[in-house]
Amino acid sequence: MLRFLLEKEFKQFFRNSFVPRMVIMFPLSAILIYPLVANFEVKNVNLSLVDHDKSSYSRNLVQKVVASGYFNITDISTNYEDALETIESDQADLILEIPPNFERTLVKDKKANLMISANAVNGNKGGLGTAYLVRIISDYSGNIQAELMGNHGRLKIPNLDIIPLYRYNPSLLYSVFMVPAILIMVLAMICGFLPALNIVGEKENGTIEQMNVTPVKKFTFIVSKLIPYWLSGYVVLTIGITVSLLVWKLFPEGYLITIYFFATIFILAFSGFGLVISNYAVTVQQAMFMMFFFVLTFIFMSGLYTPVENMPGWAQFISHFSPLKYIIQVLRMVYLKGSSFNELIPQFIALCGFAIFFNGWAVLSYKKSS
């Protein structure tokens, strides 16, 4: 019986003008484009400069700021009010104001004040821009201090250089962090949305009723719906892994088989979730909105964009219920740390739990009669 149903599902799958293309294009474009866009590194901070001093020290400072590569000087104003206007008109993100007599005070008193004003509408850019600028300035002041002290005598500044060693992602590339997570997001979309929409589509067309008067077991029917999308899941995963290798030079430190193994459980769990939705939705539109609601919640609670540890306590609690959290942890650990199955047992248990829960619920809530 299953054989005939599968024949039907595969014919319909490949005759659909949209779904097979989606299975190829979605992971391809997501892995190629999203990591470029979903990027928290701050570059190109626009700086408005107010230099009241115009001395060689102030020019040196400005040169150093420009040389860092993070800043574009988009405006040079003669007073703070003018500079503020450029911030208000969004031409600048930061103002660096060098007071009059900066050089003289610095040489005479061994200290001077600078003012940084940041536009914090985009808090991330404002905060990080300020941090970069502060680092450059303190670096600069360190040099000057050394220079001035050197001129005057014996006192040497102990030179403390901190060189952090970033384990697992040495150059702190954001793409390394994002690609595995994006891969899972695509997998969730394909394996969760598509079978659910397919079943609800049959409800809308009335064809499911014809199935319900046949002796087809509900389990058989559901399995026939899921198998094409499970296989699509492997296609998606393989495309994703290949593209991230070719484009992002990313290859898992651990075993590929670990990834496929965990992805299988995740696909099982998430397609089961899609089925639960399809059992309660009457129209494709309803199913679509319910899926969006849950998938967005799952994604934001999963630590895909922001670490779960940064969330408030209640949100950390909710994040336990996002199956995406565990599989994203698995992929990041296997990709970056080369973790093996033994280190991933908690995630294994959690994902199995989701798979049993959602599929059990799906079979129980599917009704051949009302």
Next chain:
Amino acid sequence: MKVIESENLTKRFGQFTAVDNISFAVEKGEIFGFLGANGAGKTTAMRMLCGLSKPTSGKGTVSGFDIEKQSEEVKKNIGYMSQKFALYEDLKVWENLRLYGGIYGIEKKAIGPKIDALLHQLGFESEKNTMVKSLPLGWKQKLAFSAAIFHEPKIVFLDEPTGGVDPAARRQFWELIYDASDRGITVFVTTHYMDEAEYCNRVSIMVDGRIEALDSPKNLKKQFEAENMDHVFHQLARRAKRN
């Protein structure tokens, strides 16, 4: 021999009683017409007999199996054609037949020749590889009927099978029903068309969820002193309080 029996079958949706205590029996080989105005409860009653809908109260058996407790057994012995065309539009004619043949457990090797024989009988060989969505409605209905009896069920349920097609197509459809009946398949059919009611061996007329009349068309016309079934129907339908 009775193949369908209904005893005080009732279906309520909240406060609304769609089917109200209906009792009747259908003999083997009969063409049984199930008449009623829109919303009289025909489809709901039929869906209960097919195991698609659970009765609120009352009992029913189809082909000797209890419709509530043995609904999966019932399903093996019946064919069903819903009001809305429900074959797969994105499958070809033969693929739809193969699917339903396979689901009902016809042996794999037997399915191919059976499809060819059926299409030959229908004069439909040229459309074997046509995608179902591009067939005209009259042909879709014939195909849906053929798919419903492809596994030679004991009983076939037809829910307004000829809605929306011309008299010639309806006539052809009824020829298929007679063929099936000749082969011993019991036909349970709902309809709005009173000329079709004349083709049935017996008809029941539902008004507001209840069966108000049940007999052969000839006896009904006598009983209601009417020239044709149309008049019988109007006399009964006038009593309706719903709608």
